């Protein structure tokens with residue numbers, strides 16, 4: 001099963017490599033990972049998406065907790081939560097397809113953030129599924145490049161990951 | 164007053180109460196060596212190889228439960244130390260290893276003797292630090308000792324660039340330290356303690372399976388009390404030997420691949436397994452699919468990640484072994500009930516039947532020395548009261564099977580990593596920690612050659628270690644597997660061109676003895692142990708074909724042992 005684990009960790013050099021190293025050393029997979037400092041600059045927050053059986057994910061959370069730099073973590077999958085990712089996609093734009101691009105962007109509430117004579121760059125946030133659907137819907141517009149962030153997650157309502 | 168980083172380093176160790184450190188100098192740590200030179204409180208032991216420094220620190224720690232300290236230079240000094248660090252990690256040994264590093268301005272430039280020590284050691288340390296500013300040095304050292312020695316202990320590496328040891332800062336060493344991200348659990352959860360006691364009182368075929376955690380967690384006397392209170396049979400892992408007195412009738416011996424028949428059978432047929440400070444290692448469980456098919460499992464461990472890692476447990480108790488055992492005792496006291504005595508009696512009768520196989524029996528021989536006989540005689544000659552270190556191989560298993568440890572912290576070996584070359588340097592650490600006590604290193608002619616250079620260290624510091632070399636002219640454990648599983652194709656397991664160990668010992672300034680006849684074993688041991696102030700290297704020429712029995716072959720269950 002897919003799990004989204006949110007991790008608060010000390011904003012120290014090397015903290016990220018401890019997490020990445022743990023996953024490779026123990027043979028766990030990382031589907032995506034996103035990390036940045038929080039409003040408290042001494043803390044980083046990471047969202048890690050992984051797959052595994054209940055037993056494996058339990059081991060993963062225990063092993064993560066064992067890392068000295070990890071302050072706290074939450075398996076968001078155990079709670080009601082919101083998940084978002086972002087995509088930047090650059091497409092070839094010409095007279096024949098500009099309307100289609102604009103139309104699709106409107107439907108998905110994406111934004112065209114850069115326009116040149118030959119290309120549009122579009123920004124969209126949403127769940128992974130929504131991002132996939134948008135990229136599908138753009139066809140047959142030729143895609144030049146796609147940049148996707150890892151997922152970020154937050155628990156809804158009362159539940160929070162904070163110290 | 165401002166001190167240099169090197170002076171701060173020395174002050175920190177003094178304030179931490181460190182008495183002995185094991186190390187080897189080099190460019191990156193010269194300021195530190197200079198500061199060590201100017202003081203007398205901390206003794207520095209010069210080893211002959213950095214691996215030896217770390218194993219010595221391990222021996223010191225494993226025989227005292229105090230944190231061992233090693234100091235090495237950057238680059239090759241650090242890489243030579245890695246085997247020792249990994250060894251300490253696998254066996255949860257509290258260590259702080261200081262490594263020199265190139266000056267901060269050169270880090271990342273492939274400078275002379277630069278390696279990414281923090282990167283290289285990351286997977287085999289409890290934690291590591293790179294100190295980039297002299298202002299952080301004292302606090303980092305405090306954290307290092309705190310992390311190494313608390314919770315599930317382990318090695319912590321502190322990498323110190325050379326310029327940091329020259330820069331100056333005010334010295335302040337805190338008494339205590341708190342880390343918001345690291346708060347090891349002490350006592351067990353009361354609800355789980357109660358559930359555990361329910362199972363203890365309801366058990367009909369129980370067995371206690373206890374490991375290194377009992378020794379590391381100073382839990383031996385509480386364990387003794389609990390085991391006596393319940394009259395349960397008990398087995399120890401390789402790391403747990405000494406955690407319960409081996410001469411006690413409730414003791415079934417070691418379990419696992421080369422454990423006793425009765426211990427493994429009791430595990431297999433138990434209805435309740437009480438695992439304490441043990442981690443269900445594959446060398447213990449055999450084929451995990453066949454492991455303890457009918458048992459409920461209680462697991463006490465300070466490391467939550469050890470619980471339900473290999474085997475799903477029914478009652479997990481996270482906490483330090485000693486306080487958890489005390490809670491179990493208190494709860495039992497309050498309940499004032501007994502397990503079913505009739506059922507236990509039947510269970511003990513079955514165990515006695517298994518015991519009657521006398522699985523450790525070996526044929527005595529008047530012509531060739533049996534390795535088991537040497538260990539048995541060693542046990543008698545030292546009255547069972549020596550500190551025994553071991554290397555890795557058949558001799559290690561014979562030591563574990565035939566030297567009966569009645570006290571914790573007496574059996575010092577490399578269990579998790581299985582590091583040949585551990586025995587001699589770790590014996591040095593033990594001897595430094597216990598200068599008045601008898602220390603013997605049981606080794607093989609393969610293992611001893613991996614760190615033989617430490618004989619010079621022993622000479623320099625007058626360490627009267629007794630080296631018991633079970634010399635079968637083979638990498639015996641490898642030969643045994645080749646005999647059993649590779650139709651006797653002995654690829655690279657014959658030890659050719661062996662040195663004359665007697666002359667070698669003498670060349671290092673020690674006493675050497677060669678013992679070739681069974682009748683000479685005891686007199687030789689008595690003579691050697693009578694030489695209180697000399698290192699004696701005893702080269703026993705042992706049976707080349709001897710195998711370690713019994714054995715659980717790979718893929719088999721604990722009830723499928725090969726007996727002799």
Ligand SMILES: Cc1ncc(C[n+]2csc(CCOP(=O)(O)OP(=O)(O)O)c2C)c(N)n1
Pocket residue numbers: 554555556557558559581582583584606607608609610611633635637638639640641
């Ligand atoms: C550093 C290292 N290299 C290789 C091994 C694999 N190994 C395990 S036991 C063994 C043989 C040990 O031979 P010896 O020290 O002579 O002891 P014996 O088994 O003969 O008692 C070997 C090579 C190891 N454990 N450690």
